[in-house]
Amino acid sequence: GNTSARLGTAPLHTPITPPLGKTYTVSPKFQSAGKLGVYHGGDLEQPGELERAVRTRSWHGELVLTYANEAGTAWAANLLLSLRDIGIDHSMVIVMSKPHCDALATSRHAISCGWSSWDMEGCKADDGPVAKWAFIERLWFIRHHYLARLIRLRVNVLALDGDMIAHGDPYAVLHAEPLARHHVVITSDGAFSGSEVNNGFLYLRNCTPGGQAERVLREVILREMDVCRGGEAVFGTNGTFWRPLDEAGITQGPHHIAFTGARDQKYYQDVLASAFCGRKVVHRMPFSSHKVLDVRRFDDTLGGPDLRQCAKFRNGGPGASSSPGSTACPWHELNLPLSRAGPGSVLPDRDGAALPG
Numbered sequence: 001g002n003t004s005a006r007l008g009t010a011p012l013h014t015p016i017t018p019p020l021g022k023t024y025t026v027s028p029k030f031q032s033a034g035k036l037g038v039y040h041g042g043d044l045e046q047p048g049e050l051e052r053a054v055r056t057r058s059w060h061g062e063l064v065l066t067y068a069n070e071a072g073t074a075w076a077a078n079l080l081l082s083l084r085d086i087g088i089d090h091s092m093v094i095v096m097s098k099p100h101c102d103a104l105a106t107s108r109h110a111i112s113c114g115w116s117s118w119d120m121e122g123c124k125a126d127d128g129p130v131a132k133w134a135f136i137e138r139l140w141f142i143r144h145h146y147l148a149r150l151i152r153l154r155v156n157v158l159a160l161d162g163d164m165i166a167h168g169d170p171y172a173v174l175h176a177e178p179l180a181r182h183h184v185v186i187t188s189d190g191a192f193s194g195s196e197v198n199n200g201f202l203y204l205r206n207c208t209p210g211g212q213a214e215r216v217l218r219e220v221i222l223r224e225m226d227v228c229r230g231g232e233a234v235f236g237t238n239g240t241f242w243r244p245l246d247e248a249g250i251t252q253g254p255h256h257i258a259f260t261g262a263r264d265q266k267y268y269q270d271v272l273a274s275a276f277c278g279r280k281v282v283h284r285m286p287f288s289s290h291k292v293l294d295v296r297r298f299d300d301t302l303g304g305p306d307l308r309q310c311a312k313f314r315n316g317g318p319g320a321s322s323s324p325g326s327t328a329c330p331w332h333e334l335n336l337p338l339s340r341a342g343p344g345s346v347l348p349d350r351d352g353a354a355l356p357g
Contacts, residue, residue, distance in 0.1 A: 024086055024087025025086040025087060025167075025168055025169050026086050026087035026088050026169040026171065026172075027169060027171060027172065029060060029171075030059065030060065030062065030087070030088060030090075030169070030171050031087040031088075032059040032087070032088060032089045032090040033084055033087045033088070033089040034089070035059070035089070036056065036057060036059065036089055036090060036112075037056060038105055038110045038111075038112050039052075039053055039056040039057045039092055039105070039112035039113070039114065040101070040102070040105035040106070040112070040113070041053055041092075041101060041105075041112075041113055041114030041115065042098075042114070042115070043098070043114075043115060043116060043117050044094065044114045044115070044116045044118070044146065045116055045117050045118050049114065050114075050146070050149055050150070050153065051153060053092060053114050054150070054153050054155050056112070057090055057091065057092045057112055058090055058155050059089075059090035061154075061155055061156055062090055062155070062156050062157075062158070062171075063090055063091070063092070063150070063155050063156070063157050063158070064080075064083060064088060064090060064091035064092075064157075064158045064159075064160065065091070065092060065093075065094065065143070065146070065147070065150075065157055065158070065159045065160070066079055066080065066091070066092075066093050066094075066159070066160050066161065066162050067093060067094045067095070067139065067142055067143050067162070068093055068094075068095055068139075068162050069095065069096050069100075069139050070095075070096075070097075070100055072162050073100070073104070075162035075163050076093045076111075076162040077104070077109060077111055078162075078165060079160060079162055079163075079164050079165060079166070080093060080111055081109065081111075082165045082166040082167075083166045085166075086166055086167075086168065086169065087169075088166070091112065092112040092113055092114060093111060093112070093113045093162075094113070094114055094115070094116055094142060094143070094146060095113055095114075095115050095116075096115065096116065096138065096139065096142075097115055098115050100113075100115065101113040101114065101115040116142060116146075118138070118142060118145055119138055120137070120138065120141060120145075120221065120224065120225060120228070121225065123224065123225050123228035123229065137224070137263070140263060140264040141220070141221055141224060141264050143159055144217045144218075144220045144221050144264065144268075145217075145221060147159055147202070147204060147217050148214045148217040148218050148221075150204075151204060151207045151208075151209055151211075151213060151214045151217075152209045152210075152214070154209070156203070156204060156205045156206065157202075157203070157204045158170060158174070158202075158203045159199075159201075159202045159203075159204070160200065160201060160202075161200035161201070163200075164200070164201070170203075174203055174205070178328055178329040179329060182205070182329075182331055183204070183205055183206060183207050183213055184202070184203070184204055184205075184207070184213050184216075184334070185201075185202070185203040185205070186198070186199060186201065186202050186203075187200065187201040188330075191312075192312060192313040192330040193273070193308070193311045193312050193313065194269060194272035194273040194275070194276045194311045194312075194313070194332065195269045195270070195272070195273045195283055195284055195307075195311050196269070197265075197268065197269055197272055198265065199264070199265050199268045200265075212275065212333075212334035212335070212336055213334065215275075215334075215336050216268075216271050216272065216275055216334060216336055219271045219274070219336060220264060220267045220268050220271050223267045223270070223271070223285070224263070224264070224267060226287075227257060227287050227288070231257070232256065232257065235255060235257055235287045235288040236255050236256055236257065236288065237253040237254045237255045237256070238253075239255060239288075241287065241288075242255045242288075242290065245290075245298070245301065248297070249293055249294060250292070250293060250294045250297045250298050250301060251290045251291060251292055251293060251298060252290070252291045252293055253289075253290070253291075254289065255288050255289055255290055256288055256289050257287070257288045257289075258288065258289050260285070263285065266284040266285035267284075267285050269283075269284040269285070270282055270283055270284050270285050271336065272311075272334075273303070273307065273310075273311040274336055274337070275332075275334040275335055275336035276310055276311050276312075276313075276332050276334075276335075277304060277306070277307065277310040277311055278310075278335045278337060279304065279337060280337065281302070281303050281304065281307060281311070282302040282303065283299070283302060283303040283307060286302060312332075313330030313331055313332050314330065314331055314332055
């Protein structure tokens with residue numbers, strides 16, 4: 001679409017000045033409205049560009065991040081303007097093209113943005129296995145790519161889906177007990193289980209570069225890359241992934257790689273379950289189409305017989321009581337193994353360093 005037609009084009013590269021006497025919901029420490037310049041970014045894949053974004057837009061070590069394609073412009077803008085209205089302007093949106101970012105940053109709303117040429121290292125380029133997926137797959141997975149990189153830059157990140165709006169101070173909850181003691185905060189989609197999370201709200205705090213939180217984010221992307229690189233030879237009918245399950249009477253084809261809604265979230269649920277259980281779990285996102293003939297054996301084979309138990313969050317935090325009225329919350333340590341089954345069996349580090357255990 002024509003983003004310049006949706007937003008004004010008057011250039012504005014200075015901080016937005018709040019109205020005289022404006023009071024904010026957010027605590028004074030995190031009131032960044034009117035104090036930061038606009039980030040009109042280049043390609044975040046270029047050396048030093050992500051670092052420049054963090055220098056320009058972070059505030060007291062905090063950054064709020066969202067992402068959008070042109071169709072999601074109004075959603076992302078609404079989210080960021082609602083944050084600005086409560087006093088939080090240490091934010092930016094990652095978009096898929098330079099013209100889109102130009103339209104946002106030079107509009108009268110002066111929305112800070114960077115754009116990215118990242119395409120999952122070729123796995124979701126236009127000449128990928130299913131070209132029509134390229135734009136949406138790239139949009140979904142791009143946040144995990146940059147969140148992993150932002151951990152290396154030692155900044156705390158609140159990553160939000162664009163279909164949200166801010167009515168109150170998120171830091172009042174995130175920096176208070178019981179959440180203040182945890183490195184990763186995520187919302188539940190139902191039960192308190194790694195298999196039931198919703199990554200539309202994700203807060204990363206003081207995460208160790210190369211540590212477990214970064215490993216989880218990279219593993220989400222690598223599982224999708226496995227599908228891309230393995231293709232039908234691995235995940236199609238008679239492919240090496242499904243053949244033993246079919247022969248055992250657990251599943252039945254035809255198997256083919258197909259578009260799946262909320263694909264990255266399902267990977268995230270499986271990766272968190274893997275980190276909770278200490279082994280590779282495939283449960284929510286088994287890669288390609290299939291018919292389950294034996295549900296119990298299917299779950300036991302791909303997830304493990306104790307999956308529903310080991311994937312649960314624990315009640316309470318370290319040293320906290322789980323009694324009613326306490327400041328406990330469901331939590332779990334991360335223990336994602338380095339070794340992985342399937343194509344690319346050892347988890348690589350894109351920056352060339354060995355990941356700690």
